[in-house]
Amino acid sequence: MRIYDHYAPRLLRYLLSLKVAQAQAEEVVQETLLRLWRRADLFDAKRASLATWLFRIARNLYIDSIRGEPHWLDIQEGLDWLDRTAPEDEASSTEAFTDHVGLSRAIDRLPATQARLIRMSYFEAKSHSEIAHELGMPLGSVKSNLRRAFAKLQAGLRHTP
């Protein structure tokens, strides 16, 4: 239950930030953790951290149940299988050497505008055009700032101290 106690409140905060109602958000959190336990065969620690898998499951359940896309979960499960059946090699385990301290540091060091765009994407699920409209920024600048932010975060993800 340590996993539950640590992640359930954080996943709930994530879903509430997406404007999901409390009761529905709690149900998605419960379902996310149940899926992790019941479908442990799909969790591959070599490919991603627990935080990454839980985020994926919660995001997929959000798109399925809140956005109402009936085929989404099947499509995602099909994609997950592709790399499980692929032969093991160095390239298939990019996160095996993931340093999350590096990623956290990279997040902290993002310039204010890039940090804001990343947060608006992940915590408000705003499309690029919605962000552009809300901040009065050209669409091209929104995208180029997101690209620069992602390059820095990827470098942080692979940084070994």
Place this chain on the structure above:
Amino acid sequence: MKPHHHLDDSTLIGYSAGALPSAFRVVVSTHLSICRSCRQRMMDADAVGGQLASLQEGASMSAHARNDIMSRLGQRSTPTVAAPATRAHDPDVLPQPLWPYFGETYSGLRWRTIGPGVHHIRARSVDDGHLMLLRIAPGRCVPMHTHGGSELTMILQGAYDDSLGHFAPGDVADLDSDVEHQPVTSPGVPCVCVAATDLPLRFSGWLARTLQPFFKL
């Protein structure tokens, strides 16, 4: 299929964040189903989402939530699902993420003519018809056009060339509103692609503009 043109990083972030319109999600999933390197980049984008969620202060779950999950854990678990059968090597089979919208095979598609050498099928259930398959006859010039918003296209069969390069099966053209291009399909077989748009295309020439209401692109 070994693609040479990949998804833009900003598109990966939008997909990972659940922020892309549905039609774009379908095209991204289709490219991911054949592109291992983009699947790895997507895993990075999901790691960013996971880390951002972990770094936050949590919100309070209801008092009974912990007991509820304990009792649900005791219930019979879902049986392990076997890996889906793959038909990826059958040339008549569409990439799996397109099946719910267009069916499983190219031979089963019911094309509608929208102009000389141009056919399409719209997935009406997705984003008000902003997801479509297009089939353009070989060796044809598509009129010069820009996009009011964004467009994401993936080549399924055949090929085309434009100022951005050569696009063959598996490649995606991830285009902004400011890109004006004029694709020319390669000789040989028709060029079949799946495209998501958020606004209609804008053709530049007067003839194309005249035809556009009939093409309804």
